[in-house]
Amino acid sequence: MIFDKMISLDAYAASIPSFSVIRSFLDSHVPLNLPVGSIELDEGVRAVTHVYESREEGEFEVHRDYLDLQYIVSGGERIQVAHLSVLSEGGPYSKDNDIQFFQKAEESTTLNMAPGCFAVFFPWDGHKPNLHFRGTPAQVRKVVFKIPASGLSLLRG
DSSP states (O other), rough: OOEGGGGGGGGGGOOOOOHHHHHHHHHHSSSSGGGGGEEOGGGGGGGEEEEOBBOOOOOOOOOOOOEEEOOOOOOOOEEEEEEGGGGEEEEBTTTTTTTTEEEEEEEEEEEEETTTTEEOOOOOOOEEEEEETTBEEEEEEEEEEEOOOOTGGGGOO
């Protein structure tokens, strides 16, 4: 997992070259003006813009084929994060949607995601997004960049 401010994104481009695609996209688009929905970028990267009300509870999710770079444009949310090895009570994996849900985690960490923050979740990072930020409901605008995991040297152990 990576947790940082979007102004630092370029520092990670040597490890995850697709971050350069994301930077180029953000340099040429105003995130507040992006329409809700999916936009295909270069190198198999997809930008998916969401607008929603944060919620009190949710489920952990894990993706196998894509990394999630979740960027908070406005509002704020809390994301619980737990390593895949401590997740339990999981449902079946959906290859079509690249997602598996889990109900419980033995331990987790909390990220408070304010505007300008981003988090990257790898295939071993369970994450429970969209939760109330500091206990307060909020309308959130978030762009999730789906980055193909295949070909990333840092995932080849």
